[in-house]
Amino acid sequence: MIRTALLLSLLVFALQTSPTPGQAPPDGWPTYNGDFTGRRFSPLTKINDRNVKGLGLGWSYRLSTPGAGPIKGTPLVVNGIVYLTAPDHVWALDARTGREIWHFENKSKGGIHIGNRGVGIRGDSVFVATPDCHLVSLNIKDGTERWRKTICDLDLYYYASAAPVIVGNHVIAGVSGDDLDVPGYVQSHDADTGEMQWRWYVVPQKKGDPGFDSWPNEDMAKHGGGMTWQPPTYDPELNLIYVTTGNPQPVVAFKNRPGANLFTASIVALNPDDGKMKWYFQSSPNDTHDWDATQTPVLFDADFDGQPRKLLAQASRNGKFFVLDRRDGRALVSSDYVVTNWSLGFDKKGEPIPNPAKNPQIDGTLVTPNQGGATNWPPPSFSPATGLFYVSAAQAYSVWYIYDPGDNPQGWGGTDRGGWSQNMVQAIDYKTGKVRWSHKWEGGGLSGLLSTAGNLLFTGDGSSGNFVALNATTGDPLWHAGVRTSVSNGPITYTLDGLQYVMVGAGDTLWAFVMNE
């Protein structure tokens, strides 16, 4: 009876939502998020809440280069082949067996090798960014190099880690790194030739540029940071990419950058053909806690206040949840998805108002979230079947200190220290921004999420080292498999030969689970 009621409610909800532009077919996972929307929701139901207990291991693959992992990227699956990455590496694997087909290794000149988020694929080309600031095009058949372009300056301590996103003939690449005070940007390259088509700077590069008034002077503005760590999402109907931007520089010592520091810690809508900005929404005005706002801007079409709307939702690193109208960036919902103590509510635009007392202090101030944030890069998920936005979250406290008390700090100038954290999955009702259910983990750490029409939510339970399936409606644990270490990426699912697979990375191993029914 309960199940019937649940199915009915899911059906009713499904009727209220319409297919979101940019969704992909279920027989693969052809982009970082599976499709352009960033929802990481699969319509597949072969594996579902009734039979998930029978999910078993199909195969596993351990990275052939020791020390290259952990797997922090999302593998892509196209035409029965898995494309897996680690910094400086791409592997092509048989999706039926895990057998290695080819392996590309970049001869590195440096850069931080902390993670690579994955490849982009267009036709017979595979695109990957390397830590030493290159965007590389590979032949999908054998992994041989077609072209490579320098996208950032290693001497300025940039590096590259984001998965390229392909929109038409545009290969869109972001940049990483927040050591020195340098500007973030996102740029587009011709998929065939590699030539740069446009670059959009996150922070004003000269007086009079948009957002300039939110900085004290040109020098601070043009060195103001705002890295583009994560792949954008895309709405083909509106022809807008949604780019998310990182924290301002100097990171923690904030004295010499009063103002909102646009367009750092923001969600911006750009035209993918020319890189021109249409609108922005700043998730963290004048951030002082390293809370980049680069969490996935998830796109879905659903009812809001009784009207069908084109929506964008983000659970931001600062602990705030936003639902925007993605046509114009107007905020419809602003809320807290964990307890936060650093803001004085929201302004009329729906942006948080920072509490100056919770900026880092010489003698320390206790802040939640901590530097790692209420969430971080592990991808969230939105299920149109449940209407819930799922995020891997932390209620985390730490003390923030200013180390450089001077008037002109550079770089970092402070940090947080110590702490306590409780990790959990938060399921947020997009209509209200309220947490519908919360499932706490004993283990620490964040993992990516995948929801399916089978009423399942796949994720990891942190350092407990299990890959877990939760009931997507209630959060109850239904299934787990010990994968030895933390789930380190976002799980994916696809069908092959009529069988549904669920794939996840944990440490240096990729695990493919399959329902053999």
Next chain:
Amino acid sequence: MRFEFIGVIVLAVGVAVSGQGRGARPPAQPQPRPTPASPVAPAGQPSNEQNDPRAATARRLCGVCHPFETVVAIRRTKSQWEATVENMIGRGARGTPAEFATAIDFLSEAYGLSGAGPVRMAAGPDDKPIVDPKASEMGTPLYGQECLACHGADARGTAAGPNLVRSLTVLHDRYGSALGPYLRTSHPPVPIAGRGAAATGPKFETLTNTQVLLLAHFLRDRVNDTLRGAPMFKPGNVLTGDARAGAEYFNGEGGCASCHSSTGDLAGIGRRLEPVALQQRFLFPAAATRRPGPNARVVTVTVTTESGETLSGPLERMDDFTVSLRDAAGNYRSVRRTPGTRVVKNDPFAAHIELLSRITDKNIHDVVAYLETLK
């Protein structure tokens, strides 16, 4: 974004290594420096991965989230390793206090920095310049004489001259390769103090190669000063509270006195710990209290199985599906968590965790001031 991170999360780790040689390239792989024999490494051997049983513990704790090679790519002082481990515990690293203590001991011996060696934790190219601290020090008076008036003591610029820490010439430089030609041929004429803008001195054609090298080291040192983990970045004065108000909070609203006593367990705590350590330890005891000992506090658990058996003891591991503990006889017991299994966890630091959501910054500073008086 750290904190992979972390944060990464990208986390506060990079791939650079410390500057330890004159202009030497950073080694491609971490090369443990020789250290005195540790109590657990074979006598006369340096502590490293091959011969130190503690390595496995460190590798396991850190390896849950990071490639171990990334963790140890940057050498750190012992106190920096301690702070790093505390941070990681705060971000969810799980292990016993003894395991964390073991990891810190190993990391500070095998991947430590002794004495005055600078920590230059940085990203950037493999061939980035490594600062020789002695050369930087020798460059200081030269900088003071030739550059400071316009570019400022910290090289971050003044109204008279640009910021050199952000200078592309400096950032692209390799031991004077870009700096030398620029200074000798392109640097604008420098006004002679007190004689108006028209009166300019000579350009820097006469700088010797050695002088250029010293300036290059000095300037790279100033760039490194801005990076997270820079040695100059230390907490300032945290003793800003009111000790009397702190005592009131301790004995009243804070509820501290229900477990602690200024003349008992906390007697002399202000003598034993620095103020910032006091602050960290009372807020985050689970992260900051790592040392095992007779009074070590561990999480315990009581499990009532479906069959009605009750097990109790120190928690080994727990997730949604299994719980394991050491029973009263010291045996390892593992229990599947079924709907009929009852689990009660007892965290000795629960009162500290509860405090986090209600304590104010004023309370924190007052309590630190009070604890500091307990000499």
